[in-house]
Amino acid sequence: MNADDVKVDLIAFVVAVNDSEPCVLTIGQADTLPSGPFALEHRSLQSGLRGWVEQQTGHRLGYIEQLYTFADRDRIGAERQQRVISISYLALTRKEQAAGPPKCGWQSWYEYFPWEDHRSGTPPVVLDVLRPRLIEWANGVRDAATRRERWQRATIAFGFDDRLWNEELTLQRYELVYEAGLVQEAVRGRDGAPPPLVPSKSMVADHRRIVATGIARLRSKIKYRPVVFELMPTVFTLLQLQRTVEALAGRLIHKPNFRRLIEQQELVEETGEATTETGGRPAKLFRFRHAVLDDRLIAGTKLPLARG
Amino acid sequence: MNADDVKVDLIAFVVAVNDSEPCVLTIGQADTLPSGPFALEHRSLQSGLRGWVEQQTGHRLGYIEQLYTFADRDRIGAERQQRVISISYLALTRKEQAAGPPKCGWQSWYEYFPWEDHRSGTPPVVLDVLRPRLIEWANGVRDAATRRERWQRATIAFGFDDRLWNEELTLQRYELVYEAGLVQEAVRGRDGAPPPLVPSKSMVADHRRIVATGIARLRSKIKYRPVVFELMPTVFTLLQLQRTVEALAGRLIHKPNFRRLIEQQELVEETGEATTETGGRPAKLFRFRHAVLDDRLIAGTKLPLARG
C-alpha cells in the first residue's frame, strides 16, 4: 500500500430544460450535486457516475461528457494525509422520468446565477449590485496596475461600458464574483463580519463552480454540436426548440433566422402532425433526424444568437 | 485504508515547433510520454506534472491545459486489485532550453501520424494504404448496416469521396485506424499472424491516443485563442508565425488573408527591426502583444485555413 494513493470522487452536473427554464439536478438542501466515490465495482468512470446519480436521484443518464478533473487541497482526509480528486461530468437528460428519493429535485440555474439570464434584457442585479461591488473590489488595492487589470476583467466578463454581453463567459464571471468575495462560499470560514453578498443561492464545497463550468461548456457546445436534442422530447415544435436554446444561452434568438438555420441544416424532419396547444396558429411537430449525428461531427451546428 | 483507493498518473503531451515541424517531447525509445504518479508532496496536479516533466526531460513547462482523465481497465496493479487513473495534459513550449537527460528527445508528430500532414497535398498513405485497408475493414462484417456505418465514418474522417479534409478530426481518425487494427498497439498481445499495419511509429500503452487527443485539441484551439504564441520565440516574422500555424494544422494557409487577420486583430506589434535571414526582401520583425490576452477571451482569434 502506497501513501500516494488517492480517493476519486465522481460529480455530476445534470441538466434538463422544462417550460423554458434550464434546471440542475440537486440533492440535499438544493445545494449539492449528485456524487460518489469511484469504486472497484465500477466498470468505468462513466458507469460509476451513472450508478451514483441513479442511486441518489432515480434518474438514468443519457448523454454524458467529462468536464474537468481537479485535486481539491482543502479536502484532505481528516484522519490521515490523503488526497481527494474530483472528476466532474456534464449530463443532459429530460425532466420527466421517475420520481427519485425525496431529497432530490430540479432547480433553475438562474437561482445560483441570477446575473446569467439575459432573456428579458440585462438583469437589474448586474448594474445595480454587481457593477458597484466590482468597482469597490477593483479599487480595493493600492497598485494602480492591478486596479486597472481587475476592472478590465470585470468589464469584459460582464459587458460593462457598452461592451457586448458574451454568454459563454459564465466561468470567468463566477471567478470574478468569487475573488471579489461576493458569494457565500468565497467567504466561508472567514473571520469578521460577513460582507455584503450578491443575492444568489449557494452550494456546498465547489459545486457552484462546477455548475458554472458546465454552463459555459454547454453554451459553447450548442453552437457547433446538435446536443440540444438530448434535452428535447421526441416530438416538439420549432418554437419549443428555440425556447430551449434560449434557456440555455440565457438570451433571445431571432426567430426567422433560427428556423432557417435549423431547417437548412436538415437537423429535423416533420412528423406530419401539428399541435394547437401552443395557442395561435397550430405549429407543425418535428422530430430530430438522428442520421445527421455522424455528419455533424464535421459541419457543426450553428445557432444564431442575437446581438444586443 | 480503503480498497477503493486508486493510483493517479499524470501524463504530459509537450509540444514545440521548430523549423516548421511540430514536435512532441518523448522519453525512452521515442515511444513514451513524460509521466509520473501524483504524490503527496505535489501542491497541485499541474505542479506535479511540471515536476515529472522537468525531472525526466529537463524542460520547464509554460502553458499547460488539461486534456482528459480516464481509468484504464487494462492497467490494474498486478499484485492486488487496484485502479489506475490517468490525467493527461497538453503543454506548449519552445524547443531550445536546456539539454535534458540523454533518453529524451523531440519527435515530429507526423512520425506517429503520417496521414495527418496535408501541407503538400493529401499524403500518399491516405489513398494508397488507408483507403483500401479501411474498405477491407468495413466489408469485414456481415451486417450491411454496420458496413455502411463503418464506411461512412471513414469517409467523413478522412475526406474520401470528394469530401473535404477536416484537420480537427485527428482523434476520430486514430480511433478508426485503431479499430481497424492498422496500428501496432491495437493488435498487441493478439495471437496469430500480425496483420498488415499502416507504416507509422507506435507508442507504449495508450500514449499515441493521448497525442491524437492533444493534436485535435490544439488544432481546434488555435482558431479561437492566441495560443500559437506560446510556441514562438519572442521576436518573429509573420511568415514564421504562419509556418508554425501550418505545422500544427497540417495544412496551408492563404498568406494575404493570414496577414490581414493577424494585423486587424492587433495580435502583434512591430519591433522596428527587420531580418534578411529569410532570403528575399527583408521581413519586419514582430512581437506578441501580451495586452490582448485578456481581450481575446472574448473576441477569439480566427485563423484562415485554406481549403483544398
Add this chain to the structure above:
DNA sequence: CCAGCATATACTTGCTGTGAGTATAAGGGA
C-alpha cells in the same frame, strides 16, 4: 360572427467576414 390577438411561416435586405486572386516593393545572387 367578427375583431383582435397570438403564433407560425415566408420573403427581403444589407452588412460583414473571408476566401481567393493580383499587383507592387525590396533585397540577394548569378
Add this chain to the structure above:
DNA sequence: TCCCTTATACTCACAGCAAGTATATGCTGG
C-alpha cells in the same frame, strides 16, 4: 542587369447571417 525570392498592399466576389417585414392560420372574447 536580370531574375529569383520573399514581403507587403490592394481588390473582388461570394456566402453567411443578423435583422426587418409581410402573410397565413387558428383561437377567444364580445
